Amino acid sequence: MKKKIVFTGGGSAGHVTVNLALIPHFLHEGWGVEYIGSENGIERELISKLKGVHYHSIKTGKLRRYFDWNNVKDPFRVVQGIFQSFRIIQKSKPNVVFSKGGFVSVPVILGSKLNQIPVLTHESDLTPGLANKISMPFVKKVCTTFPETEKHLSSKKAEYVGAIVRDELRHGNATKGYTYCNFIREKPVLLIMGGSMGSQKINKSVRDSLDELLSNFQIVHICGKGGVDSSIKKRGYKQFEYINEQLPDMMHMADIVISRAGSNAIFEFLSLKKPMLLIPLSKEASRGDQILNAESFKKAGYCEVLQEEELSKDSLTKTIKHLYKNKENYINKMKTYQGEKALSKVIKLIKNEAI
Template identity: 30%
Template sequence: MARILFVGGGSIGHIAPSVAVAHALKRIAPDTRVLFVCGPREEEKQFLSAEGWEPHILHAPRFSCSFPLRFPRVYLQAHRLLKELKPDGIFSKGGYISVPLCLAAHRRRIPIVLHESDVVNGYANRLVARWAHHVCLGFPMATRGDARRTFTGNPLRPAVTQGSTEEGLRLAKFTNRSRPVLLVMGGSQGSLALNRYVAEHAAELLSVFDILHVTGQGKTGIEPKPDGYWPTPFAQKEMPHLYATADIALSRAGMNTITELAANKIPTVLMPLRGVAHDHQEKNARAIETMGGCIVVEESDADAQLFSILTHLWDNLPRRRALIESSRHLWVPDAAVQIAHIIMESLA
C-alpha cells in the first residue's frame, strides 16, 4: 500500500487542488494512504477537515530576513515528520510550507511531484522544481521539450461544477431574478481593495446587480446589509452554488479561482493583486486577457472604470459568450486524474 504525502499551504489556493488530486488518487488506487501536511492557518485545517482529511502541521518560515535563521529548525522537524509518516511519494502544491519538507524528502530520495498553477513560478516552486521527479503545469505553456514537465491543467474538486442555482438563490435570499447576479471574490483570504470598492460604490452596483460577496475572514463589505446583497467571509460547501447563481464575476487573479470561474462558464473581470510572489496575479491576468478569456482592470483604475466595465459586459451578450469560449481551455476536466497517474508512475 503506497503512502502519499500532500504538502502545500499559505492559502486555500494551495489546499483545494491537493484535495482534488487526493480524491482522484483514491479513486484510481483505493488502497493508497493519503496524508496531508499544511501550515498552521486555521482556515487550511478547517478546509481539510471538512473534506475528510486531518492534516499534520509544519510551522515553516515565510521567505523573509529571518528565513535563514529559522529554516534549520523546521528542516529538522520535516525530517522527523518524514521518518514518522514514511511516505513513498510527495505531492507538492507549493507555498513556503513545501520547501523544508521537499528538501528533506529529496535528501531521503523520496520522489516528488510538483504542481504549478500560475503562469510564473513562485520562490518555493522554483526551488522544489529542482528536486522534483515531475512538474505538472496548470497553465497551457510550452514545456520546451522537457520530459519532466507536463501540462495537466489545474485540478478542481468535482463538486465545484455541480452547484445549484436554486440553492444559491435560497442561500442569498434573492427572490427577484429580474436582475443579474454579480459574484465578487478576493480569493480565500478576501481582498480589502475589492471590499472597499463594493462598499464605496454600493448604490450604483445595486442599481444594476444583486451581489454575492465573499469578503474574507475578518473583512467586511457593505454595512448595514442592504437588499440584494449577500456577504459571507468564506465559502466552501456553498461555493458551487454561488458559482451556479452568478451571471458575471469580479475577482482577484489567483489561478485556482480563475480555473473555477472558467469551469463554471462565468464571464469574469479580474483585478490582480500587484507586487506579491513575482507579481503572479498580474501575469496570470494578462496571459488570460491575451487569450481573450477575461477583462483586466488595475486597482488604481477601479474607481474610474470598473462600474462601466461591469455594466457594459452585462449589456453585451456576444462579449460574455466570447469570454466564456476563450477561457474554457483553462479548465481540463481530468486534470486531477492525470496528476494522480503521474504520482503513481513516480513510485515505479
C-alpha cells in the same frame, strides 16, 4: 501492501485547492493519505474537514521578497520545519509526496528528499513561484497549468497538464445558492472574490459603488478574513468572510464574477463558463504572476482586466456593465477551452513516480 501519499501546500486557499481535488481520488482507491501543513494556516482549516486524512503540522517561515524583521527569524523556523518533516516522512514511509507549493512546502520537499521519497509539485501560475523555484532541484516532476510555463523550467521536469478543477464545483446547485442568499432569479447575480485573504482595495471600491451596482445586480461579496462590514445592510447584498461548502452553489448561481487573478480561481470560473472581471495583484504587492495570468486570459477572450492602479468607483462600474452586456461573447470563447483531462493526467504522473 497499502500505498501511501503525503500532500503538502498552503499559505492561501490557492495552494490547497488542487490537493482538495486530488485527495478524494486517492482515498477512493484505498491509498493512505496524510497532509503536512502549517500550524495555523488556512490549509489546516480546509483539510481538517476531510475524513480519512491525517494532518501533521510543522513550523514554517514565509519566503518574503521585501524587508521584514521576521526574515531574521524565519530561516530558523524553516530549518526546524525540515527536521520535523524529515521525521514525519521517515515514520510515515509514503510512496510519493505531492506538493501544491507555498512556503510550507519547502521544508516538506527537503525532508522528502532526505528520505529519498519522490516528490511531484504543481505550478498554477504562468511563471514559477519562489517556493517552487527553491524546490526545483529536489523534485521529479513539475506539473504546469499554462503551456508557457515550460519556458521557465527544465524541460526534463516540466509536464504541461492543464488546470485541475475540483469535481464538486461542477456539481453546484444554483437553486440552493438563491435560497441561501435569499435572492430572486429575475435579477442577475454578481459574485465578488478577493482571494482567501481578501482585498481591502476591491472591498472599498465595491462598497463605494454599491448603490449603483445594486440597481442592476444582486451581489455576493466574499470579503476575506475580517473584511465584513456589519454596518452595511442592503437588500440584495450578502457578505461573507469565506465560503466553503456553499461555494459551488454560489458559483453556479453567479452571472458574472469579479476576482483576483490567482490561477486556480480563474480556471475554476473558466470551467464553469463564468465571464470574469479580473483585478490582479499589483507588482508592488506580488511578483507580478497575477498580471501575467490575467493578460493570458484576456488574450484568449475569457475576461476583462482592470489593473489595481486603475481601480476606482467609476472604472469598476463601467467595466462591470461592459462585461455583463457582452457576457455571451465571453461564454462562447470559454466554450472552446478543453481542460477536463488535467486531473487524470496528474493522478497518472503521481502513480508513475510512486516507489
